[in-house]
Amino acid sequence: xxxxxxxxxxxxxxxxxxxxxxxxxxxxxxxxxxxxxxxxxxxxxxxxxxxxxxxxxxxxxxxxxxxxxxxxxxxxxxxxxxxxxxxxxxxxxxxxxxxxxxxxxxxxxxxxxxxxxxxxxxxxxxxxxxxxxxxxxxxxxxxxxxxxxxxxxxxxxxxxxxxxxxxxxxxxxxxxxxxxxxxxxxxxxxxxxxxxxxxxxxxxxxxxxxxxxxxxxxxxxxxxxxxxxxxxxxxxxxxxxxxxxxxxxxxxxxxxxxxxxxxxxxxxxxxxxxxxxxxxxxxxxxxxxxxxxxxxxxxxxxxxxxxxxxxxxxxxxxxxxxxxxxxxxxxxxxxxxxxxxxxxxxxxxxxxxxxxxxxxxxxxxxxxxxxxxxxxxxxxxxxxxxxxxxxxxxxxxxxxxxxxxxxxxxxxxxxxxxxxxxxxxxxxxxxxxxxxxxxxxxxxxxxxxxxxxxx
Amino acid sequence: xxxxxxxxxxxxxxxxxxxxxxxxxxxxxxxxxxxxxxxxxxxxxxxxxxxxxxxxxxxxxxxxxxxxxxxxxxxxxxxxxxxxxxxxxxxxxxxxxxxxxxxxxxxxxxxxxxxxxxxxxxxxxxxxxxxxxxxxxxxxxxxxxxxxxxxxxxxxxxxxxxxxxxxxxxxxxxxxxxxxxxxxxxxxxxxxxxxxxxxxxxxxxxxxxxxxxxxxxxxxxxxxxxxxxxxxxxxxxxxxxxxxxxxxxxxxxxxxxxxxxxxxxxxxxxxxxxxxxxxxxxxxxxxxxxxxxxxxxxxxxxxxxxxxxxxxxxxxxxxxxxxxxxxxxxxxxxxxxxxxxxxxxxxxxxxxxxxxxxxxxxxxxxxxxxxxxxxxxxxxxxxxxxxxxxxxxxxxxxxxxxxxxxxxxxxxxxxxxxxxxxxxxxxxxxxxxxxxxxxxxxxxxxxxxxxxxxx
Numbered sequence: 036x037x038x039x040x041x042x043x044x045x046x047x048x049x050x051x052x053x054x055x056x057x058x059x060x061x062x063x064x065x066x067x068x069x070x071x072x073x074x075x076x077x078x079x080x081x082x083x084x085x086x087x088x089x090x091x092x093x094x095x096x097x098x099x100x101x102x103x104x105x106x107x108x109x110x111x112x113x114x115x116x117x118x119x120x121x122x123x124x125x126x127x128x129x130x131x132x133x134x135x136x137x138x139x140x141x142x143x144x145x146x147x148x149x150x151x152x153x154x155x156x157x158x159x160x161x162x163x164x165x166x167x168x169x170x171x172x173x174x175x176x177x178x179x180x181x182x183x184x185x186x187x188x189x190x191x192x193x194x195x196x197x198x199x200x201x202x203x204x205x206x207x208x209x210x211x212x213x214x215x216x217x218x219x220x221x222x223x224x225x226x227x228x229x230x231x232x233x234x235x236x237x238x239x240x241x242x243x244x245x246x247x248x249x250x251x252x253x254x255x256x257x258x259x260x261x262x263x264x265x266x267x268x269x270x271x272x273x274x275x276x277x278x279x280x281x282x283x284x285x286x287x288x289x290x291x292x293x294x295x296x297x298x299x300x301x302x303x304x305x306x307x308x309x310x311x312x313x314x315x316x317x318x319x320x321x322x323x324x325x326x327x328x329x330x331x332x333x334x335x336x337x338x339x340x341x342x343x344x345x346x347x348x349x350x351x352x353x354x355x356x357x358x359x360x361x362x363x364x365x366x367x368x369x370x371x372x373x374x375x376x377x378x379x380x381x382x383x384x385x386x387x388x389x390x391x392x393x394x395x396x397x398x399x400x401x402x403x404x405x406x407x408x409x410x411x412x413x414x415x416x417x418x419x420x421x422x423x424x425x426x427x428x429x430x431x432x433x434x435x436x437x438x439x440x441x442x443x444x445x446x447x448x449x450x451x452x453x454x455x456x457x458x459x460x461x462x463x464x465x466x467x468x469x470x471x472x473x474x475x476x477x478x479x480x481x482x483x484x485x486x487x488x489x490x
Numbered sequence: 491x492x493x494x495x496x497x498x499x500x501x502x503x504x505x506x507x508x509x510x511x512x513x514x515x516x517x518x519x520x521x522x523x524x525x526x527x528x529x530x531x532x533x534x535x536x537x538x539x540x541x542x543x544x545x546x547x548x549x550x551x552x553x554x555x556x557x558x559x560x561x562x563x564x565x566x567x568x569x570x571x572x573x574x575x576x577x578x579x580x581x582x583x584x585x586x587x588x589x590x591x592x593x594x595x596x597x598x599x600x601x602x603x604x605x606x607x608x609x610x611x612x613x614x615x616x617x618x619x620x621x622x623x624x625x626x627x628x629x630x631x632x633x634x635x636x637x638x639x640x641x642x643x644x645x646x647x648x649x650x651x652x653x654x655x656x657x658x659x660x661x662x663x664x665x666x667x668x669x670x671x672x673x674x675x676x677x678x679x680x681x682x683x684x685x686x687x688x689x690x691x692x693x694x695x696x697x698x699x700x701x702x703x704x705x706x707x708x709x710x711x712x713x714x715x716x717x718x719x720x721x722x723x724x725x726x727x728x729x730x731x732x733x734x735x736x737x738x739x740x741x742x743x744x745x746x747x748x749x750x751x752x753x754x755x756x757x758x759x760x761x762x763x764x765x766x767x768x769x770x771x772x773x774x775x776x777x778x779x780x781x782x783x784x785x786x787x788x789x790x791x792x793x794x795x796x797x798x799x800x801x802x803x804x805x806x807x808x809x810x811x812x813x814x815x816x817x818x819x820x821x822x823x824x825x826x827x828x829x830x831x832x833x834x835x836x837x838x839x840x841x842x843x844x845x846x847x848x849x850x851x852x853x854x855x856x857x858x859x860x861x862x863x864x865x866x867x868x869x870x871x872x873x874x875x876x877x878x879x880x881x882x883x884x885x886x887x888x889x890x891x892x893x894x895x896x897x898x899x900x901x902x903x904x905x906x907x908x909x910x911x912x913x914x915x916x917x918x919x920x921x922x923x924x925x926x927x928x929x930x931x932x933x934x935x936x937x938x939x940x941x942x943x944x945x
Contacts, residue, residue, distance in 0.1 A: 065651070070648055070649065394849075421849075450928065451924075451925070
C-alpha cells in the first residue's frame, strides 16, 4: 500500500515536474522568438528582393537558393535539395475591357486563373451571361450560353464563421467553372474572386480542365469589377467583354524542395516535419501565402539552435515546391518518405493559412496520435492557442498520412486571410511582425513537445 | 424513482431545448450582423466625416449629434443625452528639433501627451539625458538632471503575450514621467511611445501632474525618433533638443454621454449596458480606440430591432464621453445609476480594446455573476470566443462595480492594438469590416443571453 502510494506520488511529481519543465521551455521559446527571430527579415527578403516565385520561374529558383543558404547559415546539421519537376505556366499580359452597346468602354480588373489557356492576341470579344450558381446554369438551354462568356457570380458566404469554410464552398466555381461552361459552348469563363474584401484586387488560383471538354480561357474578376459588370449588365444585357490573356504553359521545369535537419539525439530515425510552401502565385508577393509559413518553419530551427535545445527526435524543415499548381513537392516528398524505411515520419506540421495571430492547431491521422496532439492544449493555452478542434493538416503534408504520420496544421485567425489570398495585395506590408513570430513560436513549441515525447 | 427520473429527463430536455434555442438565436445574430450591419459605415462616418473628437472639441460635439440621430433612426425606444462637463485641452502645434554639437539639425516625430503644459513660443532647448527606468533615474544626482530634458526610454516588453500587460507595465512612464523628472529639476520630459511598432508614429495618452511639483512639458517620441535620438546621443552626448508645444488647457466644456434604450418586456427595471467611448485622441481618427466600440454597441440595438428580438430586460447603449482624459462620462453615469433606485444595473459590457477579431470576454464583479458569465462560453465558442479567463471590465463601466454590477470587457486579439493606439495611424483603413462585425455580434449574443436569463 505504502509502496503504491509512493509510486503514485512519484508519478504525480514526475508528471508535474515534466509539465513545469515544458512550461519553462515553451516560455523560453516564445520569449526568444519574440525578441530574436529572423522570420520577419527573411520574409522581407523573400517578398521584396526576390521576384514572384511561381513554380518554374526565376523567382522560385532564387527563393530555393536563398532559403538553402539561410538554413545553412543557421547551422542546420544538413541541408539538401530534393529534385522535383514542376509545371511551368506563365501569366503573360492580361486585360479585360467592358464595351457597352453604345460603344463606351471601361477596363475591368481581372486575373487569369492558374493553368488557363490563353486567348489569341486580339482576344475574345463576346456577350456575357451572368449565372449565380451551377444549379442555375444547369437550367439554361445551351443556346443561351453558346458563344458567350459565362460569368459565375457565386460569393463566399459571409455567414460561415471560418472563412476557409466559405472558401471551400465557393472555390468549385474557380476549379470547375471552365469545364461546366464549355460543355454548353461558352467561349470563356469569368468567376467572382474568392474573397470578401470589397476592393479592386482580383484573386487567382488553380483551375481544372479535362481532355474531353474544350479548354476555354478562365479568369477571376475583382469585387469592384463584379459590381461594375453586374450594374451595367442589368441595364445593358447585350454589352460585350473583350478578354485578352497571354498565358502559356511551358514544359515542366526543374525545381526543388528545400530540406534541413536538426538531428535527434536519442531517436534520430523518428522525424518531425515543420514546413510551408515556397512557391506562390505570381501576381503578388506571397507574403501570407505562404512566405509566412516558410519563414516560420525556418525560425523553428533557428530557435532550437540558438537556445541550445538538443531535440531527442529529428526535426526536419521542409519548404515545399509547387503547392499552388500541382503539389509536386508534397507528393515527391511523400514518395521519398515511403521508400526510406530507416526513417519514421511520426508527425508533420504545416503553416499554410497565413501569418496571422495563431489560435490553435488542427490534427488529422491516427486517432491516438491526434488525441495526443490535442492533449498538449493546456501547455499552450497561455499563448492564445485555444482552438484545437479542426481535423486539418496541410496540402503538402497530407500525402504523408498513408504512412501513419499525424498531420498538423497551424490554425491562425482566418478572418483576414482571403482579403489577400492569391491577390496582388498579398504583400509584405500586410504582415504583422509579432503575429508572424507568435506563429513561429507556436510551431516551435509543439515541435519541442513532439521531439521530447514522441508517441 | 420513476418520477425522479422523469423530472431529471424533463430538466435535461428543458435545458437542452433552451440551449438549442439559444444556439439558433446566436447563429441568427451572427448571420444578421455579418450580412446587414451598419457598424462599418457608421465608423466610416465617425472617422472620415467628423473632425477628431477629443473631449470639448467641435468633433466631439458632432459625434454626439451624429450618434444621437443614428440611434433614433434605428428605432430605439428612447435616446437621450446625459450632460457631462469635460476637460477641454487642445494640442496646438508641436515640434521637436534635434541639434547636434556641430550644428546640424533634424526633426524628431513627437506627440504632446494629453494634459501637458505647453512651452513658450520659442520653445525649450536643452541637453537630453536618456534613462532606461525609474530605478536608474533614482540613482542619478539632481545635478546631472537639472536643466535637462529627461528621456525615459522604457520599451513595452515584447515577451508579454498579451500586449495590454506590456502596456500596463510601461505606461507609468507616460503618467508619472513628468512628475518624477521635475523633482530633480528637469525642464521637460520625453517618453518612448507605448507601442511595439517600429514606425514613425508617436503615441499620445494622458499624463499626470500634482500641484506640489513643477509642471513640465511632456511628449512621446515615435520609435523612429527614439532610434535616431539614441544613435546620435551615443556619439554626441551634448546634443540639444528644442521642444515647441503650443498646447493649452481651456475651461471645462459642456458635453454628453449618448444613451439609448430598448425596453425590456418582462423586467424593464433590470438594465444591461453595452457601450464604448465616443471621445478619442485628436492626433488620429480614433478608429480602433474607440470608434469601433461605439459602433459595435450601436449595432447591438440595430440587430435586436431588425431581428424583432424583444429583450426581457432593458438593453441600454451608452457612448461614454471623456474616457481618454478624465473619465467624466463613466463617473457621471455611475452617479446617475446610484441615484436611480428604480433601475437595477445587472451587467455592463464595454468594447474598448479595438475592433480586432474577438477572442472572448473578461468579467469582473460579484463572483456568482462572473461565474454565470463564464458559463456562457460553450454557447459562444463556435464563434472563436475561447478566452474567458481575464478579470476585466472597462474604464467607463468599472465605476458601476460598487453597485453590484458585473462589468464585462470584450477581449479582441490584442496583438495589433498598440500599433495604432493613440497614434495618428489609428485610422479607418486599419479596420477590417468582418472583424468589427464579429465583435458586434459577440456583444449582441452575450447581451441576448443576459437579457433572457439575467442572474
